[in-house]
Amino acid sequence: MSNLFDLLVAGLATGAIYALVAVGFTLLWQTSQTINFAQGEFVMLPAFLMLAAMHVGAPFWLAIILGILLSMILLGLAFKLLLVDPMMRHGVLPLAIATMALAIGIKEAVKQFYSAEASPFPSVVPTGDISILGHAVSLQSIGVLVVAILAVLGLTTLLNRTSLGHQMQAAAQNPTVARIIGVPVERMILLTFLINAFLVALASLLITPIYLAKFSSGEVLGQAAFIAAIVGGFNQVRGAIAGGLLIGVLDNLAAAYVSTQYRAAVPMIFLIAVILFRPQGLLGRAEERTV
Amino acid sequence: MSGFAKPLKIALGLAVIAALIIVPMNFNRYGLFILSQWAVMSIAAMGLNLTLGYAGQVSLAQGAFVGIGAYAAAIMTTHGWPLPAAIVVAIVLSFAVGWVLGYPALRVQHHYLAFVTLAFSTLAFLVFRNESWLTGGIYGISNIPRPHIFGLATNKPLPFYYVCLASLAIVSLAMWWLIRSPWGRAFMALRENPLRAQSLGIDTRRYTLMAFAIGSALGGVAGALYAPLTQYIDPVPFNLSLSLDLLMMVIVGGAGFYFGPFLGAMIAVLLPEWLRFTEGYYLMLYAVAVMLLLIWSPTGILGLLDRYLAERRTKAASALRAVAKSRLETAQ
Numbered sequence: 272m273s274n275l276f277d278l279l280v281a282g283l284a285t286g287a288i289y290a291l292v293a294v295g296f297t298l299l300w301q302t303s304q305t306i307n308f309a310q311g312e313f314v315m316l317p318a319f320l321m322l323a324a325m326h327v328g329a330p331f332w333l334a335i336i337l338g339i340l341l342s343m344i345l346l347g348l349a350f351k352l353l354l355v356d357p358m359m360r361h362g363v364l365p366l367a368i369a370t371m372a373l374a375i376g377i378k379e380a381v382k383q384f385y386s387a388e389a390s391p392f393p394s395v396v397p398t399g400d401i402s403i404l405g406h407a408v409s410l411q412s413i414g415v416l417v418v419a420i421l422a423v424l425g426l427t428t429l430l431n432r433t434s435l436g437h438q439m440q441a442a443a444q445n446p447t448v449a450r451i452i453g454v455p456v457e458r459m460i461l462l463t464f465l466i467n468a469f470l471v472a473l474a475s476l477l478i479t480p481i482y483l484a485k486f487s488s489g490e491v492l493g494q495a496a497f498i499a500a501i502v503g504g505f506n507q508v509r510g511a512i513a514g515g516l517l518i519g520v521l522d523n524l525a526a527a528y529v530s531t532q533y534r535a536a537v538p539m540i541f542l543i544a545v546i547l548f549r550p551q552g553l554l555g556r557a558e559e560r561t562v
Numbered sequence: 563m564s565g566f567a568k569p570l571k572i573a574l575g576l577a578v579i580a581a582l583i584i585v586p587m588n589f590n591r592y593g594l595f596i597l598s599q600w601a602v603m604s605i606a607a608m609g610l611n612l613t614l615g616y617a618g619q620v621s622l623a624q625g626a627f628v629g630i631g632a633y634a635a636a637i638m639t640t641h642g643w644p645l646p647a648a649i650v651v652a653i654v655l656s657f658a659v660g661w662v663l664g665y666p667a668l669r670v671q672h673h674y675l676a677f678v679t680l681a682f683s684t685l686a687f688l689v690f691r692n693e694s695w696l697t698g699g700i701y702g703i704s705n706i707p708r709p710h711i712f713g714l715a716t717n718k719p720l721p722f723y724y725v726c727l728a729s730l731a732i733v734s735l736a737m738w739w740l741i742r743s744p745w746g747r748a749f750m751a752l753r754e755n756p757l758r759a760q761s762l763g764i765d766t767r768r769y770t771l772m773a774f775a776i777g778s779a780l781g782g783v784a785g786a787l788y789a790p791l792t793q794y795i796d797p798v799p800f801n802l803s804l805s806l807d808l809l810m811m812v813i814v815g816g817a818g819f820y821f822g823p824f825l826g827a828m829i830a831v832l833l834p835e836w837l838r839f840t841e842g843y844y845l846m847l848y849a850v851a852v853m854l855l856l857i858w859s860p861t862g863i864l865g866l867l868d869r870y871l872a873e874r875r876t877k878a879a880s881a882l883r884a885v886a887k888s889r890l891e892t893a894q
Contacts, residue, residue, distance in 0.1 A: 306673055308806070354853060361860035363673065364620070368813045369856045371806050376849030383842045494684070494802075501677050532692040539681040543666070546678050550670045 276406050278523045284412035286519020287419030291474040292496035293503065293511035294426065295467035300505060301443040302463045305355055306367040309374035310471070311493020316377055317342040317475035318392055318484040319385050331393055339472040347468030351461055374489070381486040389488075394480035415477045422473055423512055426466070430508065439463060495522070498542045504552025513554055582727060587720065594719035595791070600831045601726035602787045605733050607811040607823035609780025614809070615818035616741060617773030618753030619667050623679035625804030626686035627656045627778045631785025632795050633690060636703040645709035645790060652786035653779045660778025664771035683805045690797035702796030706789050726787055733780060740776075741820065749773055753818075781808075814852060816864030825863050 292314055299305040307313070321338035329337060354373065358366040396414025400407040430436035441449040442459035450456050474492075482488055495518055503514025518538050525537035545553065586597055610624040631652035638648040666678040690697050697703070708716045709725070716722040740746050748769050751759035760766045789795050807830055815826025833851065837844035859866035 306676075354857070357857045358860060364817075365813060365856050365860035367676075368810050369853050371810060372849045372852035372856070376846055376853070379843075379846040379849065383846065494680075497677070497680075501674070505673075533688060536685055536688050539684050542681045543678055546670055546674050547666055550674050 274527070276404075277408075278527055279520060280406075280408050280412050282520035282523035283516060284415045284519070285478075285523065286499075286516035287416050287423075288474050288478045288515075289492075289495050289499045289519050290512045290515025291419055291422060291470045291477075292492065293499035293515045294423065294508055295470040296496055296500045297505060297508060297511045298463045298467055300500075302439070302460045303351075303355060303359055304363050304366075305359075306363060306370070307467075308367055308370040308493070309377060309489075310496055311489030311491070312374045312377040313342075313346050313468070313471040313489070314475045314478065314492050314496075315484075315486065315489035316346065316381065317472040318479035319381050320345075321476070322390060322392065322484060323385065335395070335476060338476075339469060342472040342475075343465050343468040345468075346471060347465040348461070350468075351464040355464070374493075378486050378489070385486070387486060389483040389485040392479040392484045395476060396480075411481065415481075418473070418477060422470065426470075427508065435462075495519075495538070498538050502538075502542060502545050502552060504554045507552065507554050510552050510554035514552070517553075579731075583724075586723060589720075591719050594723045596831060596835055598719070598723045598726040598791050599788075600827050601723075601730040602784045602791060603808070603811065603827040603831055604730055604824050605787070606781045606784035607808055607815070607827050608733060608737055609777040609784070610808050611777075611812045611815075611817060611819075611823045612737070612740070612749070612780070613773050613777030614812055615816075615822065616746065616753060617749040617770065617777075619664075619770060619773055620672060620676040621663075621679045621774065621777065622676050622802070622805045622809060623663060623683045623686070624777070624781045624808040625800055625802065625806075626683045627660065627781030628785040628788060628804060628808075629686060629690055629797070629800030630656050630659060631782035632789040632800065633697055633703075633785070634782070635786035635789040636706050636795050637696065639707050639709075639790065640703060640705065645786070649783060649786045652782040656782025656785075657775045657779040660781075661771050661775040663778065664774030667770050667774060668767055680802065680805070683802050687797055687801045690800060697797070700796060702794060703789075704794045706793045706795070708790045708793070722791065726791065729783065729787055733783065738820070745769075745772070810852065814855060814862050816862030816868075819862070819864035819868070822862060822864050829863075 292310060295313075296307060296310050299307050317338045320341045321334045324334035324337045325331065350373075354369055355366065358369055394411060395418075396411050399410050401410060401413070402408070428436075430440060438449070438454045439459045439462060441452070441454050442456040443463075446456050449459075478492070479488075496515070499514035499518045500511045501514070502517060503512065504510025518541075521538055521541060522534065526534040529537055586594055589597065606624055606628050609627075610621060613619050613621050613624075631649075634652040634655055635645065635648040638651060639645055663679065663682055667675050670678065691700060693699075694701075708722055710716070711721075711725060714721065716725050741749070748759065748764050749772075751762070751764055752766055752769050752773070756766055759769075785800075788799075811826030811830045812823060813826070814829055815822035815824065829852075834844050834848050837847050840847060855863070859869070861868070
């Protein structure tokens with residue numbers, strides 16, 4: 272049983288990070304029909320921005336702030352203005368392909384300008400274990416969980432309890448009507464891009480101390496977030512959160528009980544089953560079909 | 563493309579074919595390898611263009627079918643079977659798996675379909691990597707022989723390049739015929755308006771599955787040529803990024819255009835090589851080039867050409883109208 276408990280805690284911690292990334296992913300989809308194939312690279316990059324800031328002498332806390340700000344400028348503002356805006360009206364697929372090219376570009380840029388090797392990254396949470404109900408639990412897992420839960424709570428409060436959040440939802444659900452009743456739709460879309468950039472920077476800060484900073488680490492992460500978003504429900508923020516946690520736990524359990532060789536297969540098979548039998552996702556609503 | 567006169571088009575086509583046969587004769591080993599790779603990837607992209615460009619079904623699994631074909635060819639030819647037999651097996655196998663993969667397309671569409679095929683792609687990669695009794699696992703399969711065609715050995719790069727080129731020619735002709743046949747029309751009807759296609763009596767179920775199966779079979783053909791081309795295969799080249807690359811080739815070239823895959827494969831295979839003089843920056847520049855191209859023309863290179871020709875036609879037509887109008891006026 273103690274083994275199962277450890278696996279669950281570790282799974283929830285990774286799952287919480289997946290959830291952060293998946294939430295950003297669904298936000299972009301909802302407001303601008305962007306399927307961001309570079310989302311994994313978006314998580315990989317901020318860690319390198321922070322490392323670069325530390326290289327030029329910034330202390331860790333300042334590097335974190337600079338990293339998050341730079342991410343919001345590059346992965347939020349610039350991404351929207353330079354790539355998404357010119358392509359949005361041409362449909363989903365060309366933009367999706369362009370983000371694939373962006374993913375290659377980010378990976379190569381990091382490899383070229385920083386390093387092809389994995390670099391260690393300082394942890395924001397002190398390392399060590401504490402005892403919960405007689406189990407040794409790593410502080411890192413707890414820290415990750417707490418930060419991720421706070422971020423998600425903050426986001427859902429913003430979306431559901433504030434006027435700004437309601438405007439964002441209106442912009443996402445029906446841009447035409449939203450515009451008529453005076454919602455600044457363009458600004459709301461930009462805001463979701465900035466939120467996404469903030470979330471991926473946060474995820475980067477949480478996950479990089481565990482898996483090291485490497486140019487290729489976005490691939491696995493992007494895919495996990497992808498699956499989490501679909502499993503939970505592509506058009507629902509709470510779906511993405513549930514999906515993230517579920518995939519994190521499933522992944523850890525599969526590694527322990529199925530086989531290490533086929534651990535990656537379990538979430539995939541789950542994904543196929545969900546799409547075939549409940550395409551709107553576990554918590555999602557069915558999309559309206561237009562003919 | 564209908565802006566060109568027919569004889570001009572034929573002359574241009576013959577010139578390109580002649581150039582593809584004659585120019586590489588004094589290429590070195592590496593140049594021939596890259597060019598053979600272009601031919602192989604063109605075949606795979608052509609298959610995906612049928613599934614995506616003509617029938618409108620998004621697939622992120624074409625790389626997996628290239629893998630299936632490559633492993634089928636590698637396993638059979640290292641056990642003494644001739645390559646043509648391996649190609650037939652690769653076609654049958656990819657066709658069957660592609661048919662089964664088409665079933666989700668009957669239930670879900672667009673991005674959901676993309677994700678199902680993406681998951682399939684990852685599963686196929688895991689099988690290539692883990693079932694080492696069959697695929698050699700991470701060590702792969704080496705010493706894949708190149709075929710004897712009509713008694714001629716194709717071990718040298720140039721003869722094998724001609725094998726790839728001839729295969730590309732055969733596949734291109736078959737595709738040319740297919741998209742002009744009633745089947746091709748049915749595929750396009752499926753893309754444009756599935757409901758109307760169905761009400762016109764087209765069995766949309768069967769054609770959806772067919773679009774997947776034929777597209778996948780061409781992926782298998784490409785794989786069966788890829789194995790003897792590299793003479794060594796392991797699971798890495800057949801991971802998800804190959805599927806993404808192939809998708810990029812189709813979109814960049816121009817989805818739904820007959821010549822799109824040729825151009826797309828050219829950009830994806832040759833452009834990085836031409837940019838190699840920039841050393842570490844070549845893939846970065848390639849990525850930027852693809853993004854700029856898509857921002858400029860989301861319908862790919864041929865979409866751009868198409869738009870240009872359409873504009874020229876409207877201009878010519880309105881000029882003619884103006885002339886006709888002034889003549890009418892003077893007649894009055």
